[in-house]
Amino acid sequence: MSALSLSTPILRIKALNLHFDEGRIKALNGVDLDVREGEFVSIAGPSGSGKSSLLNVIGTLDAPTSGELVFRDQPYSKIGDASLFRRENIGFIFQAFYLIPTLSALDNVIVPTIGCDGTADEYKAHAEALLTQLGLRDRLHHFPGKLSGGERQRVAIARSLINRPRMILADEPTGSLDSANAAQVLDILTGIVKEQGLTLIMVTHDATVSARSDRIIRMRDGKIEQGASA
Amino acid sequence: MNLFRFALDNLYRRPARTGLTVSAIALGIAAVVALTSIAWGFEASWQKANDARGTDLIVTKMTSENTMPSPFKAEKVQQTLAGLPHVKEVVGLLSEMLTVSNDAPPVFVFGWVYGSYLWEHLKLVDGRWPASREEPVVVIGALAAEMLHKKTGDQVEIEGRVFQVAGIFESSAVVENGALLMTLDMAQQVTDKPGKVNVLNIKMDADATEADLRSIKEQVKQTLPGFVAITSGELVSKNAVVRISKAMSNATILIAGLVGALVVFNTMLMSINERTREIGILLALGWQRGTIIKLIVSEAVILSVAGGVVGIVMGVGIAWGLEHIELMRGKIDAIFSMPFFFAVMGLSVLLGICGGFYPAFKAARSLPSAALRYE
Structure with a gap:
């Protein structure tokens, strides 16, 4: 029995439904899932199977139609301010990076801290440290247009970590990268996640990526076919 | 990087639209400054003449x-x-x-x-x-x-x-x-x-x-x-020409205010429509809705303040020019004061807030997932 399996669940999902168009479209249809603290879970499945929808609901970007979600003993239904919850607990990484093109790499990393209580110097130092750790020390003031795909995704990873979240939600983070860059980004991401004891839930089509996760969840038609329990 | 710098950056990256909006606001403010300073100056110059004579x-x-x-x-x-x-x-x-x-x-x-x-x-x-x-x-x-x-x-x-x-x-x-x-x-x-x-x-x-x-x-x-x-002040304030010029100045303030607010409103609405996905990203990254509102209103206020400053300079120039054209020389004496300029800047800020509030509110109500899917 591994140490991971003994750890407490960071996320518990029961009978989760996400329906659109008055119930005609069932993006999620009765999903049950437990994710443990520090676990790396990959979600695989064909397009339209509900992978990204599940990630969006976990990340409070979408509100479920019904079902129960609990994050560290806090039911989602009791979350007053979803934005604040995201800022304090969740880091997002997207396939298309979603960097702001007119901001430097450093400023892109700092953006999520705008409106937070800390000082600008504090956030700047943290952002520089993260970018340095991700091998972008000499790219701090480069704009996204001057960075390679791998470098952009590393900036996005740094951005997801700036507010010291407990859980990273990554939607096909290597989907836009060539295999060499994909491997490098994955190495960096998994390394940081392990080092900081973070939970990583990653949607991926790539079998080599999901093979590196602690658990693979397979979805189809809005349901989990395999890997629901740790 | 802070909210103000981010707002500035958002305006800077759309120079044509920012320039046009600032110009439109500036024209309105210039009309307010020129007409108001002339209306007040007209009144003041007559009162000054009466006062200078020592008439009680x-x-x-x-x-x-x-x-x-x-x-x-x-x-x-x-x-x-x-x-x-x-x-x-x-x-x-x-x-x-x-x-x-x-x-x-x-x-x-x-x-x-x-x-x-x-x-x-x-x-x-x-x-x-x-x-x-x-x-x-x-x-x-x-x-x-x-x-x-x-x-x-x-x-x-x-x-x-x-x-x-x-x-x-x-x-x-x-x-x-x-x-x-x-x-x-x-x-x-x-x-x-x-x-x-x-x-x-x-x-x-x-x-x-x-x-x-x-x-x-x-x-x-x-x-x-x-x-x-x-008194000379009462005579001047009852003067029909002074009353008409003040009424015109007030009408200009109203029209310029409305047009300015609509210009800001239109610009900010177009801006947030273009930036739907960016707003979704910011919300996904944990920006609170209040911070989104502050960002959009800040951009609107920066636009209107810039328009206000340019408008004041233009308005002073127009008033000076009118004072010196042959037809008007010796008849008007535009007056300016710091409280007047502060009031004009206050008007600019107000129209920025009015014009920016609805777009800001609309942006803040975006559903992050829908905004991220927006093409």
């Missing part, structure tokens, strides 16, 4: 609401006023706007009682004053001399009669600097208004108090039906 009260026909109140026979009224307590001097004044040169626009021609206190505040810079009440000469304000290209010893033709320029004077009031001055007797002759004046100026003795002024006003009301005794 002005008696005129109650129904007169022009810059130059309707002329009336002065003799009986003057005698009644002279008998009131604390009244030191009562002198008539006749004024007309007349053409004195084919090359220049009409100018004010004042007729003042020869030897009265009205002349005392003027500074003679060349020549001499009229030597008697019947001497057919004029003295010219420095600005009028420049506009009419006249100097001491030249001649001017007024209403078909030739007058010699006896001297040139300066006054602290622009309306006097741009005017021609002759004795009241000459003015009555040349305008064919014998014995008539537009107003009677009352100078009180040194012991007179505010209560004495109020008493004179009351006595004029009771003993001279159809006449009214008012």
Whole structure:
């Protein structure tokens, strides 16, 4: 029995439904899932199977139609301010990076801290440290247009970590990268996640990526076919 | 990186739209600044002229609401006023706007009682004053001399009669600097208004108090039906031209405010529609809805403040230009003050907030997942 399996669940999902168009479209249809603290879970499945929808609901970007979600003993239904919850607990990484093109790499990393209580110097130092750790020390003031795909995704990873979240939600983070860059980004991401004891839930089509996760969840038609329990 | 810098950056990356919006706001603010400063300056320059003469009260026909109140026979009224307590001097004044040169626009021609206190505040810079009440000469304000290209010893033709320029004077009031001055007797002759004046100026003795002024006003009301005794400020504020110019200035403020707010509204609405996905990213990254509202409103306020600053500079320039065109020289004296500029900036900020609030609210209501899917 591994140490991971003994750890407490960071996320518990029961009978989760996400329906659109008055119930005609069932993006999620009765999903049950437990994710443990520090676990790396990959979600695989064909397009339209509900992978990204599940990630969006976990990340409070979408509100479920019904079902129960609990994050560290806090039911989602009791979350007053979803934005604040995201800022304090969740880091997002997207396939298309979603960097702001007119901001430097450093400023892109700092953006999520705008409106937070800390000082600008504090956030700047943290952002520089993260970018340095991700091998972008000499790219701090480069704009996204001057960075390679791998470098952009590393900036996005740094951005997801700036507010010291407990859980990273990554939607096909290597989907836009060539295999060499994909491997490098994955190495960096998994390394940081392990080092900081973070939970990583990653949607991926790539079998080599999901093979590196602690658990693979397979979805189809809005349901989990395999890997629901740790 | 902070919210303000981020807002600035968002505006900087759309230079054409930002420039057009700032220009539109600036035009509105410039119109407000120019018209308001001229309206106030018009009022102030007339009051300054009255105050500079040392007049305590002005008696005129109650129904007169022009810059130059309707002329009336002065003799009986003057005698009644002279008998009131604390009244030191009562002198008539006749004024007309007349053409004195084919090359220049009409100018004010004042007729003042020869030897009265009205002349005392003027500074003679060349020549001499009229030597008697019947001497057919004029003295010219420095600005009028420049506009009419006249100097001491030249001649001017007024209403078909030739007058010699006896001297040139300066006054602290622009309306006097741009005017021609002759004795009241000459003015009555040349305008064919014998014995008539537009107003009677009352100078009180040194012991007179505010209560004495109020008493004179009351006595004029009771003993001279159809006449009214008012201060120069009251006369000017009742003046129809001042009222019209102030009404136009207020209308301009209203229109400029509405147009400015609509311009900001349109710009910000287009901006947030273009940035739907970016707003979704910010929300996904943990930005609170309040922070989104602050960002959009900040951008709107930056636009309007920039428009306000440019508009003030343009408005001052327009007012200065109007003061110096031939038609207006010597008639208006635009006034500016820091409180006025602060008020204009306040108006700019207000229209930024008004124009930016709905787009900000709309952006903040975006559902992050829908915004991220937006193409």
